[in-house]
Amino acid sequence: MSTNQGKTNQGKTSRLRSRWTALAVLSTTMLMAILDGSIVTVAAPAIRHDLGFSPAGLSWIMNAYLIPLGGLLLLAGRLGDLVGRRTLFLTGTALFTAASALAGAATTAGLLIAARFLQGVGGALATAVVLGILVTLFPDARERARAIGIFSFTGAAGASIGQVLGGVLTDALGWHWIFFINLPIGLATILLALPALPRDRGIGLAAGADLAGAFLVTSGLMLGIYTVVKVEQHGWTSARTLGLGAVSLVLLAGFVARQATAATPLMPLRILRSRNVAGAYAVQLLTLSAMFSFQVIVALYMQGVLGYGALDTGLAMLPAAVAIGAVSLFVSARLANRFGERLVLVAGLVLLTGAMLLLTTVPVDADYVTDLLPVFVLVAGAGLVLPSLTALGMSGARPDDAGLASGLFNTVQQVGMALGVAVLTTLAASRVEHLRAAGLGEAAALTGGYRLAFGISAGLLVAALAVSLVVLRNPRPPAATATAPAEPVPTTA
Secondary structure (H helix, E strand, O other), rough: OOOHHHHHHHHHHHHHHHHHHHHHHHHHHHHHHHHHHHHHHHHHHHHHHHOOOOHHHHHHHHHHHHHHHHHHHHHHHHHHHHHHHHHHHHHHHHHHHHHHHHHHHHOHHHHHHHHHHHHHHHHHHHOOOHHHHHHHOOOOOHHHHHHHHHHHHHHHHHHHHHHHHHHHHHHHOOOHHHHHHHHHHHHHHHHHHHOOOOOOOOOHHHHOHHHHHHHHHHHHHHHHHHHHHHHHHHOOOHHHHHHHHHHHHHHHHHHHHHHHHHOOOOOOHHHHHHHHHHHHHHHHHHHHHHHHHHHHHHHHHHHHHEEEEEEEHHHHOOOHHHHHHHHHHOOOOOHHHHHHHHHHHHHHHHHHHHHHHHOOOOOOOOOOHHHHHHHHHHHHHHHHHHHHHHHHOOOOOOOOOOOHHHHHHHHHHHHHHHHHHHHHHHHHHHHHHHHHOOOOHHHOOOOHHHHHHHHHHHHHHHHHHEEEHHHHOOOOOOOOHHHHOOOOOOOOO
16 A cells, blocks of 8 residues: 555656656746847847948848747647647757757858748747647646746846846857857757657647648738838838838738638637637737837947946846746745736736836936836836736637647737837937937937837836736636645756
8 A cells, every 4th residue: 555655656756847847948948049039139249240240231140030930939839739749849949959050150141140040940939839838737727827937937037148148158258159058958958858748649730731821820920020120220101111011911911811711720719719818918919018128228228328338238137137037936926826817917017117117217327226226126027927928828728729829929929029129219219319409418318219218118018007907807716726735846947
């Protein structure tokens, strides 16, 4: 009797460790994908010097990665449901790792851009299904809340870590190592994922092989993201921007119409019928437009107005990453289990709005401790917002379309980030030019432009707060799962 009981306990412990190892694998891959979107910003001058990039061409180090990453997420998420999420995750991680090696070894600008595009494809394949795997690994509400808190921290901290790590690696080893660093991480991730991730066969390509829909959504998203990232160069009212934007919208509208009539739709529209799911996507779009823009514009302000170096800027923003991490890891799950995701989301949005409002009064000669550090502390609200949005956005996922829901959630995230940066940086630049023309000095003009951007970010967060209060419903009380004792997180996590 005792021997059987011991074997049973040992089996439970082994499964528990496997699940938390799988979470570590999924979080690491998401961290690599997000980190590679920001790590090149610090190394860009060195890359331009070595490979002979033109000033305009240099932006393609970032764009060649972001366009396929955002454009392929929805298609990749559905492919995960069809061919197996584990298979697609391993394929994407392997491609991302191989492309990182190619990028690090690049000797020409064209080769680096091609490698970055392949990185974006691999990142899309891997990250599109991570939330789908996560929600199936942790069906219990309490465990899932803790797992989502850990996972959300990696996403929130990735960009900040990228800026610091990019500066350290570029100064110490050269820009090639911002890509080579992915090799040991990627290989270790694959080796750990093989035994840790659950095997799933998928429902088969015949269940959703909508080639026409795949073409429409992929081309529409990639063209739309391309249009947005080129807005700073061409302007919002240029014929190029308006024309490409219109074509993108037509393609996406055609995709929606196709999904309503296709026998095997790529994205069954039922996934958007849930009020909480659709509302969560709207809140996510508004919130990430504001918060990713905040991260970019605060960095511009510290470097352009306060005279910080790139590495100093990354270090100065670390308190925000630490605060977000502490709240995500140790606070958000407990509050969600007690009060529900909706109330936790509202509380986080209030904190973030307060942070943006403080920045609307930031002076030209700001002191870090008194003017910026309180903002970075309030940004801890993101540690409440991101896990809550993830839980609400995935709440309508079924076992056969969890990959699709994951891909759709990540697509909204990428679109929100791209739109926010394009819109706010363009408006800030226009304001700066106006203030310069009015006779203000460079620092004062830049500060005025950035204040406008922070004010718009606050407005976006207020809109997100309104949607949360009006559209989202209070989730069912978590009391049904509260009585079940939560399994402890093993030390290997």
